[in-house]
Amino acid sequence: MDQHSYIQVRNSQINYYKAVPLYYQSGADSYSLYKPAGTSLPEMRINQQRHPLLFIQEEDRLTAIQELQKGFNKQITQSITTGNAANVKASLCDLVEETLEEPRSGTLRALPETIETLITGYSKHPEILKSIASISFKDYTTVIHSVNVMALTLGFCFHANFNFSKTRRIGLSALLHDIGKTEIPASILRAPRKLTNHEFGIMKTHPTIGNVIIRDKNKLGGDVALGALQHHEKLDGSGYPRGTRNISYVGQLLGIIDCYEALTNEDRPYRRARQPLETLKFIKEDVQAGKFNRDIFEKFCYSLI
Numbered sequence: 001m002d003q004h005s006y007i008q009v010r011n012s013q014i015n016y017y018k019a020v021p022l023y024y025q026s027g028a029d030s031y032s033l034y035k036p037a038g039t040s041l042p043e044m045r046i047n048q049q050r051h052p053l054l055f056i057q058e059e060d061r062l063t064a065i066q067e068l069q070k071g072f073n074k075q076i077t078q079s080i081t082t083g084n085a086a087n088v089k090a091s092l093c094d095l096v097e098e099t100l101e102e103p104r105s106g107t108l109r110a111l112p113e114t115i116e117t118l119i120t121g122y123s124k125h126p127e128i129l130k131s132i133a134s135i136s137f138k139d140y141t142t143v144i145h146s147v148n149v150m151a152l153t154l155g156f157c158f159h160a161n162f163n164f165s166k167t168r169r170i171g172l173s174a175l176l177h178d179i180g181k182t183e184i185p186a187s188i189l190r191a192p193r194k195l196t197n198h199e200f201g202i203m204k205t206h207p208t209i210g211n212v213i214i215r216d217k218n219k220l221g222g223d224v225a226l227g228a229l230q231h232h233e234k235l236d237g238s239g240y241p242r243g244t245r246n247i248s249y250v251g252q253l254l255g256i257i258d259c260y261e262a263l264t265n266e267d268r269p270y271r272r273a274r275q276p277l278e279t280l281k282f283i284k285e286d287v288q289a290g291k292f293n294r295d296i297f298e299k300f301c302y303s304l305i
């Protein structure tokens, strides 16, 4: 019996694998080499699906994720150039999904490059990035939510004329704000009903977990970690996890955009999605109640136009 474990590779991603060897199942418990490290499968064979189901070895997983990230980054650049917003979003979601498989292994470090590509793309094709958040996919997941929050946040940063490095920091923070949810049980994340107090207590740990993953496991500190830690805090102290009134700018900004994105999408099956204008009116009540920053809220409203 083969002592290694193998993971099946998605057909749509085979073309990205060059550095990692690929294997096929040659018996009930045995796998044989199909393509050695350092070579790619010929494009024609991939297109015509003239290959068996392919696998990578468990120990190559991190290298494989890094190769995928590179591949998706290239794909995103290409789709921006050709003006295809739906493809940009699809590649972004694939990239984030793969990255979130191993967030504690340093995989988040490939994401700043993606954000840079998007910022550069915005100056040439602002219309693409404006439409990313409104392109909807069938299943609403944390990945799609995170990509939408990032797109809306980048829109805010462009509208506010933030410089490149500030936009990059805040955009990355937006993409990773819910990374702590990778460690919340799916039964709670996808519960088709209101959460019990106990379940909500567990859900409320995601900002703290996210902060640890970003800061300690990926060495991305500052704004990026603060956004994850503080996006559920409120200026009147009624938020979580700390109930602090002392919230960083990025924490306040992401609080508003996170709330807007979740309400305009059906983030819970028992809750209907709201229209943008209705949502803004709803959030405005929280601004008036002293929970959100008025200036940021107004700028956000204008950035949506």
Ligand SMILES: [Fe+2]
Residues within 6 Å of the ligand: 177, 178, 206, 231, 232, 258
């Ligand atoms: Fe959150």
Ligand SMILES: [Fe+2]
Residues within 6 Å of the ligand: 145, 177, 178, 258
């Ligand atoms: Fe969120």
